[in-house]
Amino acid sequence: MKIFRTFEEIIDYAIDKEMNEIEFYSNLAERMDRKNVRELFRNIALEKTARMLRLEKMKDLKMDFDMDEIQDMKIAGSLEQVDHTKTDLSYQEALILAMKKEKEKFKFYSKMADTAVNEECRNTFLALAKEEARQKLKFEIEYDEFVLVEN
Template structure:
């Protein structure tokens, strides 16, 4: 469980998670054999890079969140236990891990949007949540079209 004390801590946490995901998706892209799958993971990594830069920009916003509404975000590190570095990570496993990561980040940004006090922060967090949902959908479609068909 993670408790944030300042707006900057939240943004730094989000930036750190984006950086972790950039590394994750880049690594997975390099390990996939299909060109379209490599491209999917690389494109997500590029989008995460843009998102990280957007988060850096809102660090200067004053009083971004209502601290009475966001006392404890209950962020769990359950995905940290998944060993995505194993050499025999299957395409199916990579997609499942990616979907779980995107779902967790969607929830995080949605909660941040709920507690946002100013329009810029709220819009930024909603846009970030929406982007996470789109990423999850891309992975779900890929899973549906290529993994479920093969099984």
């Protein structure tokens, strides 16, 4: 379980997750045969880069949270059972893993928004949550249009 003590720890955690996802989606893009899927994963990696930079800027804002509410986020690594280091991920597996990652980040940013004390902070985390939801939807559409159709 992840325990946060300060705002900086929250932001550092979020930045670390974004950096991991940038690497994950970039590597995934290189392994995909379909051009449209490579582009989808590359674009998501670029969006994650922009989000990471946005989080870096938030460090300077010194925003407030109800730390009692977020000390135990119950982030126990729900994706650890999925082997995302596997080099032979199928197209379907890659999309499922991507959807799960985006859902977890959506929940994280939503929780941060719920516990933010000031409106600027709350709105920023709500915007980040919406971006994660939008990215998950992109993967869902891709899955629906290309994986379900093929099966």
